[in-house]
Amino acid sequence: MLFVCYGGRHYSDSTRVIYEAMLKDERFKDYIIYWAFKNPEKYPFIPNTVNVNSLKYFNIALRARVWVTNVIVERALNFKGINTYYMHTTHGVLCKLDGKDAIDSANFRTLSTFKWDCCFASSDIEKYVYAGMFGIPIGKMHVIGMPKNDILVHYTEDYRSELRKRIGIPEGKKAILYAPTFREEANFKEVFDVDVNLWKQNLGDDYVLLYRAHPVISSDTKQNNDFFIDVTNYEIVEDIMIASDLLVSDYSGIIFDYCIMDKPIFLWPYDYDKYNAIRGLYFDIRKELLYKEDQGELTKVIKEADFKKVVEEYVIPFKNKYETEYGNATSKALDLIYNNIQ
Numbered sequence: 001m002l003f004v005c006y007g008g009r010h011y012s013d014s015t016r017v018i019y020e021a022m023l024k025d026e027r028f029k030d031y032i033i034y035w036a037f038k039n040p041e042k043y044p045f046i047p048n049t050v051n052v053n054s055l056k057y058f059n060i061a062l063r064a065r066v067w068v069t070n071v072i073v074e075r076a077l078n079f080k081g082i083n084t085y086y087m088h089t090t091h092g093v094l095c096k097l098d099g100k101d102a103i104d105s106a107n108f109r110t111l112s113t114f115k116w117d118c119c120f121a122s123s124d125i126e127k128y129v130y131a132g133m134f135g136i137p138i139g140k141m142h143v144i145g146m147p148k149n150d151i152l153v154h155y156t157e158d159y160r161s162e163l164r165k166r167i168g169i170p171e172g173k174k175a176i177l178y179a180p181t182f183r184e185e186a187n188f189k190e191v192f193d194v195d196v197n198l199w200k201q202n203l204g205d206d207y208v209l210l211y212r213a214h215p216v217i218s219s220d221t222k223q224n225n226d227f228f229i230d231v232t233n234y235e236i237v238e239d240i241m242i243a244s245d246l247l248v249s250d251y252s253g254i255i256f257d258y259c260i261m262d263k264p265i266f267l268w269p270y271d272y273d274k275y276n277a278i279r280g281l282y283f284d285i286r287k288e289l290l291y292k293e294d295q296g297e298l299t300k301v302i303k304e305a306d307f308k309k310v311v312e313e314y315v316i317p318f319k320n321k322y323e324t325e326y327g328n329a330t331s332k333a334l335d336l337i338y339n340n341i342q
Contacts, residue, residue, distance in 0.1 A: 001033045002064040004073050006091070008038040008052030012235050013070045014089035014120070014147040014333070021330045027338050034060050065341055085340050087333070088116040089147065094126055094322065095251055095285050118142055118336055122256065123324040129282060142336065145329035148238055152260045153327040155242050163243040168229055169208055176203070176302070177244035179212040181252035193270065195295060200227040202299035210244055212237060214252070246307065248298070251275060251285060259319040260326050264310045267291035268298050289314050
């Protein structure tokens with residue numbers, strides 16, 4: 001079996017969750033499981049790794065019974081083993097145009113050579129969007145939720161407390177997670193538009209700001225201080241979500257994951273018209289959640305907001321619309337793999 005996450009950049013997302021559950025499942029004990037990375041030496045705790053840019057990678061890919069990825073596996077391959085079962089977990093792109101719908105065909109049409117044998121969704125809305133986006137038959141779309149999000153339902157308060165200590169969130173402070181998507185015009189480099197001093201001036205008495213850059217971009221590590229904590233290099237974003245108290249984002253798929261926890265979500269779509277023209281959006285997310293385009297106004301809204309009311313009026317209706325299946329996706333994913341390789 002072969003696992004690849006974000007093209008070999010990370011050990012995270014639903015691919016990691018499926019893998020770690022598979023190691024504990026007796027049904028898969030006779031399989032050799034490989035992980036492909038750009039820098040395999042960073043993951044000495046994984047028994048079988050391969051460089052994603054090596055000839056060995058392609059040899060393993062062609063022999064593998066199962067491919068599991070959240071992006072693509074094949075890279076330069078234009079054929080695969082006849083018995084290879086190809087599982088695509090997705091990683092969260094719902095409101096942004098992608099695949100066959102993409103405006104920028106060079107960057108965002110799917111690079112997958114083959115039709116996936118299964119693909120995950122968290123609601124019927126996602127199912128039909130993804131099926132059209134990637135050209136997948138409806139019958140191969142499985143509305144089971146995302147394995148990576150199971151922990152968002154089942155975590156304990158002790159686990160959350162330990163995460164907050166590990167990250168460095170001071171006792172008595174609320175943690176804002178700011179997790180934007182990337183900007184295409186920046187050529188997958190970071191666009192950091194936060195006026196940290198302004199945020200600290202308006203919110204610093206009661207909050208700290210956790211910053212998480214998108215996993216596909218190159219990001220310069222920021223200097224942490226008593227208000228700002230850069231958590232970009234923390235591998236498991238779900239831990240950051242659990243540790244935080246509220247989310248600020250724009251058009252990122254993290255919004256759809258975060259709403260599962262019934263925590264406040266605020267949008268900062270400061271470049272909405274430009275982003276929509278360049279990347280394109282399936283719907284106007286500003287009509288779904290509380291937003292401000294000016295960051296000064298945004299910090300004021302956060303400071304004065306009744307979080308319970310924000311959740312009840314915005315977040316829960318959003319969840320009920322877009323995230324109807326969650327909490328038990330990992331076991332369902334393992335069943336799908338097992339039942340299709342017998």
